[in-house]
Amino acid sequence: MYVAVKGGERAIDNAHAWLAEERRGDLGVAELSVAQIRAQLTLAVNRVMAEGSLFDPDLAALAIKQARGDLIEAIFLIRAYRTTLPRLGASCPVDTAKMAVIRRISATFKDLPGGQVLGPTFDYTHRLLDFKLAAEGEAIIAPTAPAAMEAVPHVMAMLDRDGMIEPEAFGNALPPDLTRAPLELPASRALRLQAITRGDEGFILSMAYSTQRGYGRTHAFVGELRIGVVAVEMDIPELGFAVEIGEIELTECETVNQFKGSKTEPPQFTRGYGLVFGQTERKAIAMSLVDRSLRWAELGEDYTGAPAQDEEFVLMHADNVQATGFLEHIKLPHYVDFQSELELVRRLRAEVFASREAAE
């Protein structure tokens, strides 16, 4: 129970003023601009957009600055902002096959049309601190090579042609939206994917990792991981046709997983799918593993009680804004609750001491 208590306004105002001063930090150091955050802390910006569930790099950069680099606080700011926006509509589903890829790798096939494109990756770096970055260096210009400028085919489409992987049934069903209706279980795969793509990266990562260690089994190969820009189209009712309203960067991961087959399905590979705003490859891979793990029922696999197979466990605990809200509320005044607890424990102690005295 909460009781409104007046007072503390001056302390709160002063605390916020100090917060603003601490945010700015040492005045002898140049202030960080939102443009700098957007341009130079892009992966933080991407995470805030993905988990804030709003693609707007300028807003995400502003939120990071305001939150003093606390990304969950920044995500909270973005979520709060988006509730103030009118919903203008839904886009047509983005076509990731037409993505302008800057990175595209496959762990299942070495040679594929379009090739293996590494892109701006941390992979193969030695993870040694680069002290040159502590000094102001000159701008690095990346090498270039002639480019085909054409879309590269999905690796899964190649497996699909041979019937080696479960087909993905095309459709245009209206997907459920957890920002409009409360999340209800059991959830459809579409609803699960929405919850996971905006879920906490650390949580989704740990869930995925747990399946690799044996809590539920995914045994996934990364069939394809691609990062790049896709066009977003929306039907405009006044015009009677769809127009491009912008373009966004996405990371997509498709995993290939073993499947023995069932009474109705021949032995074939199955799919796990991850699609996340921005360059967010750890999250996209983790998402595809968790997606696959949660599909045990529809594929007729055993439920082993693993957390990553438990839809309720995964979906109800993936959102870091919800989790933070409930976790941190316990630091707010609970004076009346605690008073009643205090009285209860005093009474119980008194009873115990009284019965001891009676026994002696």
Place this chain on the structure above:
Amino acid sequence: MMQASPETETRDATVARKAWMGLLARAKPARLAVLVPELPAYALLRAPEIGAVMVQGRIGGSGQPFNLGEMTVTRCALRLGNGAVGHAHVQGRDKAHALRAAVIDALMQTDQADAMRAAVLKPLQAEETLRRSQRAAKAAATKVEFFTLVRGEDQ
């Protein structure tokens, strides 16, 4: 010479309009402001409005749709003095961007289309193509060229 049917003409006009509307939506607001510093008189049908569009993906890249997350979009509709109506839905939260895009969309339906194409669309298209090809060229430089070592049993 065969006469184009009215249906074909409408379709071609729609394809062309979609192309310039997309180009204007993707343009950087500051760049558009430089290319179109002054706007003709117009009456607003829908004042520039900032909102969100829910972006959908497809399960497995090719299956049923799901909701991926929202993006910010600003929309605007207006009518020029000569009656031409312009629409815009542009990425981001810049009202001036949406306004300019709607004006250009309207002008492109008037006798000023050629002038607009030369002064605005051509440079925007060229700059976008350059930006895209530069990124593609950097990606191409990171393409792995595999080579297989000769193994004993192959000899």
